[in-house]
């Protein structure tokens with residue numbers, strides 16, 4: 001299949017072509033990278049845009065269950081839904097989204113849904129760059145909503161927030177102590193906090209937890225990209241499918257306001273700039289760390305610097321010269 005054919009099929013909504021294209025953007029091979037870049041460039045003018053929703057939460061909080069219920073609700077509304085994942089580590093114990101495909105049984109059988117397991121790469125930034133490209137491919141393929149899942153274990157939330165229009169944090173019903181432990185940075189990037197498992201005997205705890213988060217969110221400085229009443233904390237039950245349509249309505253309210261106020265496009269522009277810079281940074285870094293002449297030279301010069309045969313700055317200049325970049 002040529003790149004032009006692949007692009008045409010993606011635009012026509014062909015799922016197999018989409019899956020192949022995602023494999024192409026995930027590939028580490030230099031020729032694949034060149035093809036992937038060409039493909040993305042070919043698709044760029046189509047201008048199709050979906051809503052990118054990031055979803056994070058600790059293992060066991062109910063992300064998979066939520067995506068299944070929420071995704072089914074969206075497809076029932078006639079929307080096409082794609083699910084992608086960013087795994088902070090390939091050795092994730094809780095079960096990858098690949099295993100989840102069996103857990104998300106109803107959604108994976110839905111012809112208006114597309115579930116893509118996470119690529120198994122060790123480097124988080126690398127995975128996220130490619131996930132962002134997979135998002136672009138899904139948009140070109142006509143998906144209305146793209147759900148991007150990540151396990152909340154540190155840096156991955158920040159990375160997913162850089163790919164998303166809306167970033168949701170899924171939380172478990174908990175006492176005040178656990179609430180204290182929630183990192184401030186996470187609260188600052190969340191557009192919505194969803195307290196899950198608001199059912200059965202956990203319901204009163206969930207309601208209290210929601211009120212606590214709502215209070216904590218009010219204390220944070222108001223961001224220009226939030227209208228009155230946002231960021232919001234809500235409670236849902238992914239299992240019993242409660243509160244999901246209300247959550248969706250709130251997401252739309254927030255998104256529509258941001259579109260009207262210009263925040264939506266501004267954010268996407270900032271993100272595009274961020275990923276461009278990240279691509280340059282990562283590519284340069286890769287030259288220094290992947291086995292090859294530059295890495296060998298680094299090693300050799302490192303030895304000379306250590307034994308005082310040359311200075312760090314003179315050695316650095318030599319590496320930069322090898323890379324075709326001389327600093328002033």
Ligand SMILES: Nc1nc2c(ncn2[C@@H]2O[C@H](COP(=O)(O)OP(=O)(O)OP(=O)(O)O)[C@@H](O)[C@H]2O)c(=O)[nH]1
Pocket residue numbers: 057058059060061062063064065066094095151196197198199200236237238239240
């Ligand atoms: N009571 C209740 N249980 C839930 C709800 N959502 C999920 N669970 C249960 O919580 C457990 C974990 O759910 P998952 O959806 O697998 O959680 P996850 O966040 O995807 O977990 P990892 O993939 O390991 O990170 C399962 O036993 C679910 O049945 C809910 O709304 N209410």
Ligand SMILES: [Mg+2]
Pocket residue numbers: 063064065095100
């Ligand atoms: Mg899961």
